[in-house]
Amino acid sequence: MDRNVVFIALFAALIAALGYVPQIMLASGVPVTAQSLGVMLCGTVLGSKRGALAVLLFLALVFVGLPLLSGGRSGIGLLASPSAGFLIGWPVAAFVTGLIVEKVRFASITVVASTASIIGGIVVLYIFGIVGLALGLDKSIPSAAILVVAYIPGDIIKAVIAGLVTAALLKARPQSVLSRAS
């Protein structure tokens, strides 16, 4: 119990800290922040429930006004912005990612965690994000989808990094990777 609470809190703080890792620019000029990488890792390392709770805790603090999102954005007003769908999708993304890592044990952890990050952190997340974008900007779903295509290559890179980092953590601290500890 105590251990779970502390892990959830520290991973929420980690997502915030990742907002301060400088952005990488892809060749296409699209900026990639590390925070969604943090969301994937919450799922792969903490597992479904704890991962989703860590992301929820992070978001709750952002909404009450702590400047934890990259660029120092915060406040309940973010829910009115067109990209709100992505924020709402984050906890679900972490949950799905974690669930896959918990259940699928037949392949290597790198492959499982990367694939789980792609399914949870890209497929599931983008469904929320695109619907949010379509509602916020009054557009059809396909035209909203076009707006986010540019971000997919960056997110695939992040999913692979999430897989590699999870595998390395499992090797270094097997007891602390809670999604596989039980």
Next chain:
Amino acid sequence: MLSFESPVITPWHRVPIGVKLAVVCITSLLLFIFDSIEVQLFALSICSCLYVIAGRVFFKAGIKRLYFLWPILLIILVWHGVTDTAAQGLVIALRLVTIIALSNLMTMTSRLSDMLGWIQCVLKPIQALGVNTRPVEIAIALVVRFTPVLIAKGGALRDAWRSRSVKKGNWRIVFPLFLVAIDDAEQVAEALKARGGTLQLTDRKR
């Protein structure tokens, strides 16, 4: 660093946070229902007045916090300009600016302690149902305490990388950063256990 309070004390600081939150929610709802351009313009001018009343320094700080919106606004306006629905685009853009400016006003004029107090208010009914909300409170305190710590450790790792390599090590510090955080988490968990754990703390308080 971990607060977004306004640089100056304004009259809005005295308004209870519940009232401010209600105003933001109701206004947002109304702006979505009445989506004529006149209503949106009226709302934005009222919102600007609220900023002006709070003074020049506050106004400037408020404008600065809206900068991040410009790419989104550009996309909206260009899109609607191209598809011949400029009026609709203007309404969406105006509404977006007003709602975000209004909620920024709330965030900037509320102390962090008030905000967290409000979270506790929300937790109270859950507490009444017999659920122990102490772990949530401890988790919030831990995030506030550890975010600057982890940012500092991330910075140190980046410096260490830079002093040894000509390449930028952005994503390469993610693994050591997580390792550091996991080790910290294990230590804090031990310390918490040694002090009676999250559930024990509640019993003692009562």
